[in-house]
Amino acid sequence: MTEPDLSGDPDVFTAPVARSSELSEDAIVKFRAERPERGWRGALYKSTGGLINPGLGAAERARRDRVRRIRRTLPGAHQIAVSSIKGGVGKTTVSACLGLMLAEHRGDRVIALDANPDAGTLADRLSGDTSVNVRDLLNNLGRADSLTDVARYTSLAGRLQVLASEQDPAMSEAFNREEYERVCAVLTRFYNIVITDSGTGLVHSAMEGTLALADSLVIVGAPTVDGASRASKTLDWLIAHGHATQAANCVVVLSCDRTSSDIDAGRVRGHFEARCRAVVEVPHDPHLATGGRIELSRLRPATHDAFLALAALLADGFGSRPPAAPLTPRQVPSLN
Structure with missing residues (x-):
């Protein structure tokens, strides 16, 4: 026997459909x-x-907004390249702190890869463990079929996994574009965010692969004559070699370990603000100045907030590359 249809009976109450x-x-x-x-x-x-x-207060509200942005949904793997044409400006420090910040505030997997061809120090600054490195992973890529397999070649710094560079400079020179791309193909299968601490040689083969695969780019400089000019020349090189969109969309980090009252810091910042998507100034911090193991809890509040802002800016590009307005030479203040 079928049930009578009472939906049209005015004397019968039908409860509205509830939704979770x-x-x-x-x-x-x-x-x-x-x-x-x-x-x-x-x-x-x-x-x-x-x-x-x-x-x-305004500062704490801004901080919580940055954390919210960092935690936004990421539809697929996202690769971030941290680079500079000049060494000694804090590129590895920026890579390390950015990785720690993203891993701290997200629930997915974040890994930092040291692609420096000159025995990089990223693992030394994060986990202190260089017993296994990217060369070991390369030699066993055929057996890297799971996250557990890949994790055998990484070390851990808090929630951040770290893949060290080859510590023998003679061997690390062989880390070329093809090998870098093979490593990244594996990492992006198991990790949501891959941060590459690249070398200072922009013409190095591995750097070509880094730029080709990067969804976001961070250029590191300093508010000094050499640090600012080299960062600006890095942008010039990118534009001259077909990476104008990445240059316009990049975030420039000015590491303020070295400062001078003789430098017009506002002019330096204005120059880069006209050339890229955003500029973040990282103040001098005694904990970072030691060159030792980095711990977020030991950073000064202003330094912590600067790296939080950097992570939020990069998270704004998760899923798509933020549009950059075309610039004319007249819009870029000179550094001379």
Whole structure:
């Protein structure tokens, strides 16, 4: 026997169809003022047991917004290249801190790869373990069929996995474009974000592969005569060799370990702001200046916030490359 159809009977009540989306947090949780954690606002909130809540200050609100941006959904593997035509400006430090920051605030897999052809120090700064390296992985790529297989050749720094460079300079010179691309093909199968700490030689074969595969590019310089001019020449080289879009979309990091009152820092920043998507200034930090193992918890707040801003800027490009407005030479302030 079939059930009678009562949908048209006015005396029969039919309950509306419920949806799980109606039980979202925004819909059913009563308003709660955000709880401050930093500065005088955080101190007041804690000292009164939460009875007095002054709300978030502008700095803390900006910080939480950056964390939210960093945690945005990533539809596929994303490769970030950190480069500079000049050594000694903090490229490895930027790679390390960026990797730690992304791994700290995301729930997926992040790996930092040292592609420096001159016995790079990325693993030394992060995990201190160079017993296995990219050469070992290359020699066993045919057996790297799972995350567990690949992880045998990495070390761990917090939640960040690190793939060290070959420590024998004679051997590392053989790390060419074809080998770099083979390594990245494996890494992007098992990791959501791959950060490459590239060498300083832009004409090196592996660097060609780095630029070809990079979804995002970070150029590292310094607010000094040599550091700024070399970073600017890096952008010139990219434009001259068919990478104008990457140059316009890149983020320039100015490492302020070396500063001088004789340098017009505003002019340096303005020059790069006119040439790329964004500029981040990383202040001098005693913890980073030691050249030893890097720990996010030991960074000064201003340094931590600078790397948080860098990670958020790169996360803005997850899934697509941010558009860059075309520039004319007149828009770029000279460094001379």
